[in-house]
Amino acid sequence: MGWYNKRLAKSLWVFHISGSPCNNCDIEILDLLTPRYDVERLGIKLVGSIRHADVLLVTGIFNQKIAPKIKKIYEQAPKPIFVVAVGTCVSSGCCFKESYNRVEKREEVIPIDMYIPGCPPKPESMIEAVVKLVGVLNG
Amino acid sequence: MKANKIPIGPFHPLLEEAEYFELTVDGETVVDIDMEIGWMHRGHEYISEMKTFTQSIYLVERICGICSTSHPIACVHAIEDIDNIEIPVRARYIRTLVGELERIHSHLLWLGLAGHFIGYDTLWMWAWKYREPVLEMFEIISGNRNHYGMMRVGGVAQDLDSAKVVELYKHLDMIEKKMVMISKAAKDDPVLKSRLKGVGVLSHEDAIAYCTVGPTSRASGVPGDVRLDEPTDAYDLVDFNRIVLQNGDVYDKLVVRVLETFESIKIVRQCLDKLTTVTGPVLNNVKEISPGEGIGRYEAPRGEVFHYIRSDGTNRPIRHKVRAPSYVNIPSFKASCKGIPIADALITLASVDPCYCCTERSLKIIDKNHDPCSFDLLKASREKTERIRREINAD
Amino acid sequence: MAEVEQFIRDMGAKIHAKIEKKRRLYFNVSNDDIQEIAEYLFKKMGCRLSTATAMEMYHGIEILYHFSLDKTGQYFCPRVVIKDKKNPKVNSIASIIEGAVWIEREMFDLWGIEFIGHPRMEELLTINHPGTVKHPLRFKEAA
Ligand code: SF4
Numbered sequence: 029m030g031w032y033n034k035r036l037a038k039s040l041w042v043f044h045i046s047g048s049p050c051n052n053c054d055i056e057i058l059d060l061l062t063p064r065y066d067v068e069r070l071g072i073k074l075v076g077s078i079r080h081a082d083v084l085l086v087t088g089i090f091n092q093k094i095a096p097k098i099k100k101i102y103e104q105a106p107k108p109i110f111v112v113a114v115g116t117c118v119s120s121g122c123c124f125k126e127s128y129n130r131v132e133k134r135e136e137v138i139p140i141d142m143y144i145p146g147c148p149p150k151p152e153s154m155i156e157a158v159v160k161l162v163g164v165l166n167g
Numbered sequence: 168m169k170a171n172k173i174p175i176g177p178f179h180p181l182l183e184e185a186e187y188f189e190l191t192v193d194g195e196t197v198v199d200i201d202m203e204i205g206w207m208h209r210g211h212e213y214i215s216e217m218k219t220f221t222q223s224i225y226l227v228e229r230i231c232g233i234c235s236t237s238h239p240i241a242c243v244h245a246i247e248d249i250d251n252i253e254i255p256v257r258a259r260y261i262r263t264l265v266g267e268l269e270r271i272h273s274h275l276l277w278l279g280l281a282g283h284f285i286g287y288d289t290l291w292m293w294a295w296k297y298r299e300p301v302l303e304m305f306e307i308i309s310g311n312r313n314h315y316g317m318m319r320v321g322g323v324a325q326d327l328d329s330a331k332v333v334e335l336y337k338h339l340d341m342i343e344k345k346m347v348m349i350s351k352a353a354k355d356d357p358v359l360k361s362r363l364k365g366v367g368v369l370s371h372e373d374a375i376a377y378c379t380v381g382p383t384s385r386a387s388g389v390p391g392d393v394r395l396d397e398p399t400d401a402y403d404l405v406d407f408n409r410i411v412l413q414n415g416d417v418y419d420k421l422v423v424r425v426l427e428t429f430e431s432i433k434i435v436r437q438c439l440d441k442l443t444t445v446t447g448p449v450l451n452n453v454k455e456i457s458p459g460e461g462i463g464r465y466e467a468p469r470g471e472v473f474h475y476i477r478s479d480g481t482n483r484p485i486r487h488k489v490r491a492p493s494y495v496n497i498p499s500f501k502a503s504c505k506g507i508p509i510a511d512a513l514i515t516l517a518s519v520d521p522c523y524c525c526t527e528r529s530l531k532i533i534d535k536n537h538d539p540c541s542f543d544l545l546k547a548s549r550e551k552t553e554r555i556r557r558e559i560n561a562d
Numbered sequence: 563m564a565e566v567e568q569f570i571r572d573m574g575a576k577i578h579a580k581i582e583k584k585r586r587l588y589f590n591v592s593n594d595d596i597q598e599i600a601e602y603l604f605k606k607m608g609c610r611l612s613t614a615t616a617m618e619m620y621h622g623i624e625i626l627y628h629f630s631l632d633k634t635g636q637y638f639c640p641r642v643v644i645k646d647k648k649n650p651k652v653n654s655i656a657s658i659i660e661g662a663v664w665i666e667r668e669m670f671d672l673w674g675i676e677f678i679g680h681p682r683m684e685e686l687l688t689i690n691h692p693g694t695v696k697h698p699l700r701f702k703e704a705a
Contacts, residue, residue, distance in 0.1 A: 048207050052232020052313045055276070062295035092693040094206045123226050126217055127210040128698045148232065148313055205687040212672075213699055251584070378611045378661030390632070391610065397585065397635030462586060462628065462637055464612075473612050475628065490613040498664050 032108075036082050037165035039071035040158070043081035043105075047098050048129075049088030053115040053148045057085060065151045072158060078104050083161070084111045086138070089124045090131040102138040110161060113140045114154065116147040190504070190512060197512055200504045202497065215487040220246055220320060220456060220478075223487060227474070228314055230489065233276065236269050237467030238474070238489070239318035244399055244463025245474040246320045249456055256401075257442070258322035258449040263401040264438040265308065265317050266465065267431040271342065272301040273468035274424045274431075278353060281421060284514050285362055286549030290353060297345040300338045307331050307338075322450035332442055339439070343432050350425045358556045363418035366507065367515030370415055373502035381470020382423045383496045383518075387415035393466040405437040415503075417518040456480070467492055510551040565607065565631060569638070573602060588626075588639045593652055596627075599640050600655040603629045609638060611659050616669045618701055623650050623675060644675070654680040672699045 046054050060067045061074060075081055078101050090098060102111070116122045118134055131137055144157045191199040211230055215223045227238040240262060247254070254262075275298040282290030302312045308327060309315035317323050353359060369379070374387035384391060390411050394402045407430045412419040458480040464473050470492030477486040504515055566587055570577065576595040581588040591599050603609040609629040616625050622645045629638040644650045654677035656662045666677045667686040674697040677683060688695050 048209055050229045050232045050235075052229075052235065055232055056313070059295065059299075062299075063292055064296060064299045089209060091206070091208055092695065093208070093688070093691050096692055123222075123229055124209050124214060126214050128213060128695060129208055129210050129693075147229075150312065203689060205685075205689060205691070208687045210698060248583075248586075375610070376660040378659065380610075396632050460588070462639075471612070471630075473628065475613075475615050475626070477617065486615065486617040488613065488615040488617075494664065495613075495661055498661065 033165040034167070036108075037162045039073070040082050040162070041073050041075045041080055042083045042085055043075055043078045044085040044087075045098060045101055047086060047088040047090040047094050047118075049115065049117055053087040053117070056148045056151055056154070057087075057114060060151050060154060065155065067155065067158070070155075070158065079106060081105060082109060084109055084138075085114055086111060086118060086140070087114045089117045089121055089127065090134050090137055091127075091129045092131055093129070095131045095137045099137050110142070111138055111140045112142045112144065112157065112161070114144050114149060116145055119143045119145060122147060190509070192509060195508050195510075197504050197507055197509060200500050202500070204497075211489055212487055215489075216484060219482045220484065223484065224318055224320075225316060227489065228316065230491065232313055233273050234269065234467040234469065234472065234491075235314050236265050236317065237465050237472045238491075240266055240400075241463045241465040241467075241472040241474040242476070242487075243318050243320050244465060245461045245476040246456060246463070246478075248461030248463055249459045249476065249478055250453075250461075252321055252451065252453055254322050254400075254451060255448050257326070257445050257447045259401040259404070260438045260441050260445065261323045261327060261449060262318070263405065264435055264442070265305075265315060265323075266400070267434045267438070268301055268304055268308075270431045270468045271428050271435075272298050272305075274428045275301070275349075277424060277468075278349070278421070281417075281514065281517060282353075284517050285359075286552045287359065290349075293345075293349055293352070297342060297349065300342050304335055304338050307334050319450055320456075321453040322448070324450070326449045327442060329443065332439055335439055339432065339435060346428060346432065350429075354422060354425055357559050358552065359421075360418065361559065362552050362555050363421060363514070364416060365414075366417045366511045367503045367518055368414065368416045369499055369503040371413075373499060374415065377495065377499040377502060379470070379496050379499050380492050381466070381468070381496065382420055382427065383470065383499065385410060386412050386419040386423045388413045391471070393464050393471050397464070399465070401438060401441075404441070405434050407434050417514055420518045456482075469493055470496060508551075563634060563636060565634065565636060569602075569607065573599060585635050586637045586639065588641060591640045591642060593642055593644070596640060596642050597653050597655055597658065600627065600629075601658050603638055603640075604659050607631060608633075611655075611661055611665070612637075614662070614665050614669065616673045616675060616699075618647070618673065618699070621645070623647060623673065625652060625669070625675070627655075650675045651678055652676070653678050656680050671697075673697055674700065 044057055059065060084105060113119060121130060124130060142157060142161060144154060146153060189201045190197050211226060215226055218226055224239045224242055227242045228235050230238050275294045279291040279294030305315055306312055309317050309325060317325060369387050371388045374384045374389045380391060388411060390409060392409050395409055410423050410426045410430065412423055456478045458478055460477040462475050464471050472492060473490040475488040476484045479485050500516060504512060507515060576591055576599060578590040604611065609631050612628040612630045614625060614627045616623060622643050625642045627640050642652055644652060652675060654666055656666055657679060664686060666680055667684060669675050670677060670683055671685040671687050
């Protein structure tokens, strides 16, 4: 898939889903699009449908009600797709660890390729993550 | 009458949280709306009973990323209400400063999104661009862009030194200048005016019956504003106005928010002035919380945040109830969405500034005979704006 | 304050175990009287229903309504105590106050309290939930 990934890395199209976050991570993701950080200059674009996406950004602790929907969205995605988890919520559960409504193993819902820690991560660290992803894709 | 149902959600392509709406439409007109929530349910009230009082302040901060200081303020008010704890004057100013800065950034955020929904992306980019200096101010104050962690029972966690105050003045002047420009672009734009005037009216009676709060009710002539009704912190020491408008449509909600932003800038400036002169500690040490119950509230950008805490004398609450403003504002869609065209539904749903914006795009219309045809709410909304723009330009 | 005195004068017979604090008035009412009290506070005094809190104590389930009088910042908090923990039932105030519909549905969802006369007694937060979450805020022994 080397040649394919290289072409993918030129312009990553991103789809974003939120699985029970506090929506701060989501706002910071949107912040990336606005003039201060403007990731569109790197060829990254937020798209409206999962069927156009190369990268899936997920946030939140995945509550039990939303987990099947996230799984469904992942299944609808064209492969290969790279799943990037934004925020501490996805990696460790943040302060919601004791919640009765949390999915214990988020990796079983969808396979996650990359974690960005932080609550919320700074936009700079998200950009760095994207740069790293591009680096990996380029081999 | 043939009624069609349009499901919206639970995932929407662009924004924040997942919600599910079901619009029942007759031709172009919305006749009923139903909502299903619970996609974001994390069980805060349950978790909070396992945390100490100080820990639960950090927990409630993570209820919502936009009002991430309103919940902690209401929470510490509730704990202070149990024992009538007094806080130092300097801490009162710092609390108000943080709370009002948050209102500025939240209103700017909403303004941008409202522009985006009706196809006015310039406004979106502008509003979000000038929201950045506010986040920078937060970074100066607390070290973090969001989730500031400033509140404590009995005061605030960090003091502000005078070098920081000078920096804050600079940023504030810049924001005020840009706000004047944005408000001109939003308030006096003829397209925006004719697009939003008379859309999604929430009448005065409905606003009272649904117990709505915040800008949603203040645009319908209900004067409630916790900052003035029950002045806590520094709100009785600063001077600002109550903004109440009468029409209840989306345009009035926009104007309320724009005017409130200017009031907030005024308050922030007064707080900064006072912080250069008032000295003293910022935190009273509170050792114990006695048994009892307390109610704390605060005027968040979206309306009244309500916290109820019951303590039994240990270091944990035995009950912690949280009521966010969107919780009472969202049911009012039932009143404001009835009888409006579909193209207006999106902006009406967005107009209460719900803590989720799943209203972005509908997936499918399911016909009575279950004939799915795709229909795009966002596109319908933008097309209407475009039509109005052309008509105005033709005149 | 004048409003509080007026309220106590009018409704005195129905109010038990009153606790008065600065700007707060907590009192117990019986299940039969809650509708009348709510109507008086909402329609006559012009209060706004802020929210209602349910909590499980050892002596039963308590429901605490919070009515806010926005003019003065005064809170009126009538409390209904239900002794029957297995099968709690309360009279609904949703027919008087439209805004109580969601509040009561949430209490039904998280505690299993049934509101008599509610227009739509369904779960609010865990509706269509695929898992086994049922009345999560009740004590585990009682469930
Ligand atoms: S990681 Fe933090 S900021 Fe991000 S969704 Fe979770 S609680 Fe919110």
